Amino acid sequence: MQAIATRLMRAFFTAFALAAVPAFAAQLPRAIELEVDARDIERRIQHVKLRLPVTAGPLTLVYPRWIPGHHAPTGPINQIGGLQMRTGGKTLRWRRDALDMHAFHL
Numbered sequence: 001m002q003a004i005a006t007r008l009m010r011a012f013f014t015a016f017a018l019a020a021v022p023a024f025a026a027q028l029p030r031a032i033e034l035e036v037d038a039r040d041i042e043r044r045i046q047h048v049k050l051r052l053p054v055t056a057g058p059l060t061l062v063y064p065r066w067i068p069g070h071h072a073p074t075g076p077i078n079q080i081g082g083l084q085m086r087t088g089g090k091t092l093r094w095r096r097d098a099l100d101m102h103a104f105h106l
Helices: 002-027
Strands: 033-040 045-051 060-062 103-105
């Protein structure tokens, strides 16, 4: 009896998730673009451009602390250098959060 209840619950949540996905996807303005230049990988240098669709106003970006497969918050924030944020060809001013070193405010 419990196995039947478990199957029914799975079927319900699967149907709910499949019904919710198109509604959520319709709200997305456009795709995220990622460009990686790994020509200097021998020296462990990678140049990355990330384009995020955002709206005007204050924004906080958070670098991940937890990396899949790791058992501690080991996100390599110390390996970031030359961080620049731009919109419409203009460089944006940003600041790091006073308490959370993984958060950047624009």
